[in-house]
Amino acid sequence: MSATALAAGFADAAPLLTTGGALDGLRTAIAVLVEGLGKAAVYFTIAVGLTLVFGLMGVLNFAHGAVTMVGAYLGGLVLVLVVGSGTGTLATIGVFFVAMAIVFAVTTAAGSVIELKLIRPIYDRTPTYQILLTFGVSLIIEEVARIVLTLRGIQPDPQWQAPMGTVPDVLLGRTDVLGIAVRRLYLFEVLIGGVVLVAVWLFLTRTLYGLYIRAGSEDTEMVQALGIDVRRAFTVVFGVGTGLAAVGGVLLMWDPIWGPSVLLSVDVLLYAFVVVIIGGLGSFRGTVVAAGIVGIADSVTTWLFTTGIVTFSGLSEVTIFLLLVGMLVVRPQGLYGVEEVGGH
């Protein structure tokens, strides 16, 4: 994430945030908190698939960020193709949700195929094979994206501006909530993140597959011994995890700090890893809490930079990685993690 992008995210924040007085200070704190929750919603949406996959399958998927990048471009493509200058606000938001559904369906199917054809044959090997394989897949996806984008006359980096220009007016600027000016886009992201959180939670706690996944995250062998084809659950989880990563990409597509770019692949992967490691690899609850911590830390440090209190543009990244290092030193298994997951 560049300093310019950071500033863009808070471009209209300075007047609000530099106003003096205790009340204004409180309002600023709440506004920063809400923006942190917006970031947390995005981080959660991206990281939850990563943690589900690791929790059940013990696979660290290094291609997860690349899928988010693909999601941002695919979502952007749908928006650019469908939304025109005459498209109304509600219709645009409707198209956004349709794009999200299409991207989720396509990438879930693609993730299932990747699990079946590439990852399944190497389950019995050491984790190094899985890391190298998924890292290789990530590189292939990135390079294919660069080639396709270049052929279509789109710069792979910086962000593809066309879909970012489709953000409806209603999501631009700030809205007054109880006297506090809050960015509407972050409220929208909190809403989507909340929907994803509830949907994943319902899937895990109210469906039979969710039960298998939670049991398998503790002891895969025992689940098999109870007559459950855990490999089928692997395929479902890898597919859903991939789909959720891509949904996160669609969410980032409209975000001025991120936007569709090939670099998104590495940028979001780092944040996703930080979230799942702080929360505890394989823990859904940990991912929720860690996404909140990282989102708010990101928001506070970004505010410190944009208001000029701190002039170091890398403050946000440094803080987040310091959180990661601190967690690894104090509690290596993360907030809610167990020392071994998957039992295999």
Place this chain on the structure above:
Amino acid sequence: MSLLELDDVHTYYGESHILQGLDLSVEEGEIVALVGRNGVGKTTTLRTALGLTPPRRGTVRFKGEDVTGVEPHAIADRGMGWVPEDRRVFAHLTVAENLRVAAHAAADPDARLDEAYELFPALERFADKEAGDLSGGQQQMLAIARGMLGDNDLLLVDEPSEGLAPQIVSDVVEALRAASADTTMVLVEQNFRLAMDLADRFYLVDHGVVVEEGDTAGVTSDDERIRRYLTA
């Protein structure tokens, strides 16, 4: 036709040759005990039967069908249950959820859970409690109930008394007796007296092969043919 047959089975962990041509058969309705010192291959025998550690050589037949190399979930689906050493309950799932995983294939899972609660009333009281919060004895009850819920014809029970207080062991023995009314059982047990008390027949295993076998009636650990294999 035997319910379970292992014929000249050779099983390895990496390069360690654990089962070195083991033969055994289990008839329907009986309880068979596998006894022997630590590390002679008793647990591996159960894991081999269930397909968790498939043999490199030899044959495993269940209900007359060759299941050598078949995936564990497919063998379990055919009616083989497992109560593993150390219980291995799903610690972060509730007692009811642990049982529901096991009853996944039942037409009416709730009815199956009710049957389990009837057999082990203590479990119903803790239905909504996380299994990791139960005592060792309660976890063992849960593991046995879970092993039985799959509507199994054969239950492989590994070290059910391990780490339990004597009073709790007698509860577990009662639970196993209750379970054996409908289910054939293979029992691995370090406590020789307990094994002989529960089982109809025994196999004495040493260095990955069966060295003695027979009816349990009247057998004690003082028998010379037994003692030399049980003492270090």
